[in-house]
Amino acid sequence: MVAVTRAAPAHPSRTGGPMLPWSRWIASITAVAPTVLWGAASIGLFAGLWEVLWALGWADAKLLPPPHIFIGNIADQAKFFNTVNRWQIGAGQGGGTSPPLAVLYTILATTGRVFSGLVIASLLAVSIGVAIRYFRVFGRLTLPTITLLAPVSPIAWLPVAIFLFGIGNGPAIFMVVIALLFHMVLATINQIDNVNRNLINVARTMGASKRQTYVRVIIPAILPQLFVVLRFNLFAAWMVVLVAEATGVGYGLGQVIMLARNTFNPSLVFFTIALIGVLGFLFDLAMRLAQRKLLYWVPQGSAVLRGL
Amino acid sequence: MASDPVLPFSSRSAVVCRDVAKVWAPGTPRAHEALRAINIDVAPGEFVVLLGPSGCGKSTLLYLIAGLEDTTSGELWSFGDRIEQPSPQRSLIFQEASLFPWLTVGQNVAFGLSIAGMPTQQRNEVARQALQRVGLTEAIDKRPDELSGGMRQRVAVARALAMQPKVLLMDEPFAALDVQTRAKMQDFLLEVWRASGASVLFVTHHIDEAVALADRVVVFTSRPGRIKTIVPIDLPRPRDPFSPQAEALRRHLTAQLQDEVDRAFAEQEVLAAS
Numbered sequence: 154m155v156a157v158t159r160a161a162p163a164h165p166s167r168t169g170g171p172m173l174p175w176s177r178w179i180a181s182i183t184a185v186a187p188t189v190l191w192g193a194a195s196i197g198l199f200a201g202l203w204e205v206l207w208a209l210g211w212a213d214a215k216l217l218p219p220p221h222i223f224i225g226n227i228a229d230q231a232k233f234f235n236t237v238n239r240w241q242i243g244a245g246q247g248g249g250t251s252p253p254l255a256v257l258y259t260i261l262a263t264t265g266r267v268f269s270g271l272v273i274a275s276l277l278a279v280s281i282g283v284a285i286r287y288f289r290v291f292g293r294l295t296l297p298t299i300t301l302l303a304p305v306s307p308i309a310w311l312p313v314a315i316f317l318f319g320i321g322n323g324p325a326i327f328m329v330v331i332a333l334l335f336h337m338v339l340a341t342i343n344q345i346d347n348v349n350r351n352l353i354n355v356a357r358t359m360g361a362s363k364r365q366t367y368v369r370v371i372i373p374a375i376l377p378q379l380f381v382v383l384r385f386n387l388f389a390a391w392m393v394v395l396v397a398e399a400t401g402v403g404y405g406l407g408q409v410i411m412l413a414r415n416t417f418n419p420s421l422v423f424f425t426i427a428l429i430g431v432l433g434f435l436f437d438l439a440m441r442l443a444q445r446k447l448l449y450w451v452p453q454g455s456a457v458l459r460g461l
Numbered sequence: 462m463a464s465d466p467v468l469p470f471s472s473r474s475a476v477v478c479r480d481v482a483k484v485w486a487p488g489t490p491r492a493h494e495a496l497r498a499i500n501i502d503v504a505p506g507e508f509v510v511l512l513g514p515s516g517c518g519k520s521t522l523l524y525l526i527a528g529l530e531d532t533t534s535g536e537l538w539s540f541g542d543r544i545e546q547p548s549p550q551r552s553l554i555f556q557e558a559s560l561f562p563w564l565t566v567g568q569n570v571a572f573g574l575s576i577a578g579m580p581t582q583q584r585n586e587v588a589r590q591a592l593q594r595v596g597l598t599e600a601i602d603k604r605p606d607e608l609s610g611g612m613r614q615r616v617a618v619a620r621a622l623a624m625q626p627k628v629l630l631m632d633e634p635f636a637a638l639d640v641q642t643r644a645k646m647q648d649f650l651l652e653v654w655r656a657s658g659a660s661v662l663f664v665t666h667h668i669d670e671a672v673a674l675a676d677r678v679v680v681f682t683s684r685p686g687r688i689k690t691i692v693p694i695d696l697p698r699p700r701d702p703f704s705p706q707a708e709a710l711r712r713h714l715t716a717q718l719q720d721e722v723d724r725a726f727a728e729q730e731v732l733a734a735s
């Protein structure tokens with residue numbers, strides 16, 4: 154019998170032979186270069202337009218300070234980040250942290266809350282969703298309530314977050330979890346119901362028990378789509394975390410925006426917005442990289458559309 | 462076994478269908494009679510091809526025999542045991558290879574063995590042997606999406622063989638392949654079948670394929686699926702598709718099938734008009 158395995162590997166990077174480190178670096182740099190250039194062009198165009206409007210005098214620098222103003226004076230902006238009174242992560246330092254460190258802590262605090270919220274929400278949602286399908290009675294008992302709660306805006310849960318967790322990390326993380334949980338439970342159930350019947354039937358004919366079928370077929374089969382759902386919900390997570398922080402949680406980017414509003418400081422608002430934008434982008438990028446590592450079998454997106 | 466008076470058939474038959482009927486969604490407005498009064502005995506090591514118009518219930522019958530669905534009435538037996546649930550003895554192979562995309566080819570083939578709790582080393586060895594039989598040893602560490610359609614289908618066959626099934630149920634396994642690949646796959650299947658000694662129930666729409674493969678061809682009526690006729694083919698293998706006997710058989714089967722396809726179309730038009 155002849156082995157017919159001469160087909161070219163579909164993923165050269167996966168099976169490719171030894172590559173010199175530097176040539177791999179060059180390869181990956183040239184691969185991302187267009188993306189970076191287009192990104193720079195897009196932002197440059199937008200920022201340039203704003204600057205022109207300002208130069209023409211159409212954009213009032215007090216209300217709509219252009220990028221070179223609100224980014225140019227980082228040191229000035231940074232001092233507003235030192236919310237030392239309510240500082241908790243850097244507690245015990247008495248006099249408070251220097252402005253650049255304060256910016257860093259604030260960013261880390263907010264990002265950390267979003268991240269913890271996402272992790273907790275995903276684990277909970279997959280567990281609950283699987284349990285709903287696995288244990289019929291549990292499903293009958295919980296699914297109606299979950300369906301009822303799913304359309305409620307997470308903002309409505311804000312008082313609950315404060316009643317339950319007071320101030321600090323608790324309520325902010327709770328808000329992120331609440332914002333994602335119900336949708337992700339429903340998405341999990343939907344994905345379970347749509348798992349390719351043949352895959353399940355193969356497992357069953359091979360003698361898999363119900364538990365084995367869930368653990369070894371259904372859960373791996375639903376993960377890729379759930380990851381996409383998670384990525385789409387990222388913006389919701391960032392939204393509610395800012396709201397939670399702005400309304401008395403204590404510190405974080407949301408608090409800075411609130412401060413900027415109360416002190417009428419448009420520069421600070423735009424600076425924070427830019428910061429949040431960059432963070433959100435990096436977060437999404439990190440998730441895409443994680444996806445590539447964790448869900449190695451999923452073909453990489455948009456390649457199909459490239460020819461159109 | 463011969464002393465057992467209860468069994469109305471040879472308990473050594475690989476598959477026995479006794480008056481099998483299947484109604485989908487019985488007792489609802491969507492109730493749909495798929496199969497009626499099916500009686501077949503499949504001998505051990507026999508190659509049976511199921512031929513019939515689309516929607517006549519061929520896949521349904523394979524699901525019933527696999528134990529994935531319950532019969533509405535009638536009995537199914539395999540080697541003297543009632544078929545009540547799926548069993549590794551009866552492997553089902555689908556039109557699409559249905560490999561697990563997150564496992565390597567080797568892990569896919571070893572899946573059933575790992576379910577059964579076989580130690581890793583041993584099952585890797587069995588998987589390697591099964592892949593050898595389908596000529597794909599070199600692909601053992603690849604992922605399914607790196608293979609061509611034909612290769613994937615061979616992996617699916619290897620996965621089934623690794624369980625050492627006594628009955629192979631194949632639902633249009635080569636339908637998605639091009640003509641040349643399909644001819645190769647047929648030769649390959651006959652080779653594997655001979656080596657394994659398993660019985661095969663093979664669904665196809667292709668009369669050529671039926672004549673190339675079968676010991677017996679079961680022709681179904683349009684729905685509800687009943688057995689219209691059973692045509693034995695005792696041409697020696699390897700078969701010459703251009704021999705006069707093969708030609709005559711194809712003509713005969715075409716005529717048998719054409720009636721039913723016409724009827725099925727006429728029925729669908731009536732349904733559409735009402």
Ligand SMILES: Nc1ncnc2c1ncn2[C@@H]1O[C@H](COP(=O)(O)OP(=O)(O)OP(=O)(O)O)[C@@H](O)[C@H]1O
Nearest residue numbers: 485486493495513514515516517518519520521522
């Ligand atoms: N799970 C199901 N629930 C309800 N009805 C079904 C189900 N599976 C099949 N049927 C119906 O039973 C009938 C027979 O279907 P089946 O898939 O067995 O036909 P088939 O002979 O395999 O057709 P084809 O050659 O097109 O594959 C069809 O009318 C189909 O609509």
Ligand SMILES: [Mg+2]
Nearest residue numbers: 519520521632
């Ligand atoms: Mg079918």
